[in-house]
Amino acid sequence: MPSRAVLQDIINALAEKGSITKTQSDKFCRYFFNVIREVLLRDSYVKIKGLGTFKLMTVNERESVDVNTGHRIEISAHQRIVFTPDKSIASRVNRPFENFETIDLDGPDKLEQDSAEEVVAQAAAVMNASQDDDGEDTVHSVFLGEVNVGEEPSDVTKESQEASVVAEDNVTDEMPQEDIPSEDQQETEAFPDDVYTEDIASRRPWWKTVGCVLLSMFMLVAAYFMGYYKLFGDTDICGLYKQLFVADTSGVNAEIRETVKTDTLVQKNDTAVAEIEKQVNWKAEAEKYEQLEGADYLIVGDMEIHEMKNGENVIRLSQKLYGSKDMAKYVIFHNHISNPDLVHVGRKIVFPKLMKAEEVYN
Amino acid sequence: MNNREFIDEMSAGLKMDSKETQRLVNSMVDAMVSLFDEGNEVCVAGFGTFEVKKKNERIIVHPGTGKRILVPPKMVLNFKQSNVLKSQVKGKQSQSKE
Incomplete structure (x- = not known):
């Protein structure tokens, strides 16, 4: 099997496939490439269905170095042919590798990412809602549980954990007149958060962890500002x-x-x-x-x-x-x-x- | 020049039906693909060489998301213009009419 086929091979194959004589095939093939060449020189653009597009592209002038002498030479602007294979022929040529797919190396596929965003959005919604009313904690946990039923059953416990974290935040929200130094709040909150994040990190992909970290950061910041403003507000520390x-x-x-x-x-x-x-x-x-x-x-x-x-x-x-x-x-x-x-x-x-x-x- | 104009030109020059011309062009492409499948490169004297090259798999980083993506290996059809055509094209003045 020759590794290099010439025009004659095409002519023979065409005569076979197109059920025409070799003479006709020969004439056709030679004319085919001649037309491409002529049209290319005339119109600088030929598109052939099933094969591809031949295009003339202008190459700008540039400086180079003569390989032999080392002198600087200028390559003047010229044109060159660019061939872009048709999609159909590209896929036919690529048939040996057609069942390979691009792989995202950095973890989860798109579907999981979407659900991650959903969870984060839910968490944010719960945070907002819980600041308004802390009587609805159970409602929130039920709501979260329902949404994640499709995932692992352990998710429900996780969500209730989340709900309890939220509940704790509520408690701190609920005592504007009690006034607690901010470090105290931060410390106690840090404890359940640590457990939470560690728990997740051990068996969940990164996006869950990111969600948790964001959640806990938000809570810490909120706690800090609560403590901070109360120090300057109606002070009742000694109470x-x-x-x-x-x-x-x-x-x-x-x-x-x-x-x-x-x-x-x-x-x-x-x-x-x-x-x-x-x-x-x-x-x-x-x-x-x-x-x-x-x-x-x-x-x-x-x-x-x-x-x-x-x-x-x-x-x-x-x-x-x-x-x-x-x-x-x-x-x-x-x-x-x-x-x-x-x-x-x-x-x-x-x-x-x-x-x-x-x-x-x- | 698009495909229809090309087929028209071919059929006019060969004094053939345009449908027949299209059929022959298609079967010629088929013939070339089967030659590629056998591992050949197709050299057309005075025009150029069609060759199928294997591109290795590689890892790229998506500029938007910063994610690393593994691109699978693939076979790509390349065309290399012959020296005759190259010099013809080179000598041609770039068209400013269009």
Whole structure:
């Protein structure tokens, strides 16, 4: 079998296929290519059905280097023939490889991506809806469950998990007057989110993870801004601390208690519980200490003794311990610090336990 | 020049029916394809060479989505103009009439 066929081979094959004599076939084939050439030179464009398109393209002049001499030479503008095979002949030629398809290497096919977008959109919708009304949590979870019935059954549990995350967000939404420092919210929220993302990542494709990460990021940002604006709004931080210190269970939201999990607060909570057992008389306690005149809060005991380290200052510590810089004045007063900007390293600072004056006398 | 005009020109020159001409052109293309299938390159003296080349599979990155896509291997029909035709075409002034 020759690897190179010439015009004569075409002529023979055509004579066979077209049921004409070889002479006719010879004439036809030669004329065929002659016509193409002539028309190409005349019209610079020939389209032949079943074979393809011959086109004359202008090549712009360009500079090149003579291979032998190394001199720069200019290749002048000229024309060249471009052949574009017809679709029919291209597919016939490509028959050996026709059942190959392009493969997307980066993961899921288009269908799954669409459903991912759907899920993300749903999550966003749920977030929006839940901010309006938290009584509809069950409705949301049912809704999500229904939509994803077509997928794995484990999805339902996942969705309910999502719903619970949403529910938690609701809880934080629902207490504008309780006012919680933002770090506390973030920490507690981070815990279920971590479990959630890890769980998904272990068995779901990347887009689910991305959805979850976006969701949790949105929640963290929302929580941050809630905490931030409330600090400058109708401040009632000490109301919360009062509740934590006294452990007035009737006033304390169960969720809040769960939410507040930073070490210091847990510590305070413990002392608070201990003290309710002792049935401390706050008024009597308050009278033991020297009080700052005209202040909203009374010093009712010692909360923590802190030894000053390099780089620390009273105002920042008060921000850390009480959640507000405004409380620094009680610390300064309680410890008789003359210059808050100059507290020596190693000095032991007693952080007083504070209560709202009204609470003490009522 | 499109296909109909080409067939008309052919049939006029060969004094044949245009339908018959189209039929012969089709069977000629068939003949060429069967030659390609046998692994030949078809060389037409004074015109050029038709050759089927294998393009290897390759990985491209979709510029819009940034996704990597594996493009399968394929067979492509190439045409290489002969030197005679090349020089004829080269000498031709680029048409500015159109």
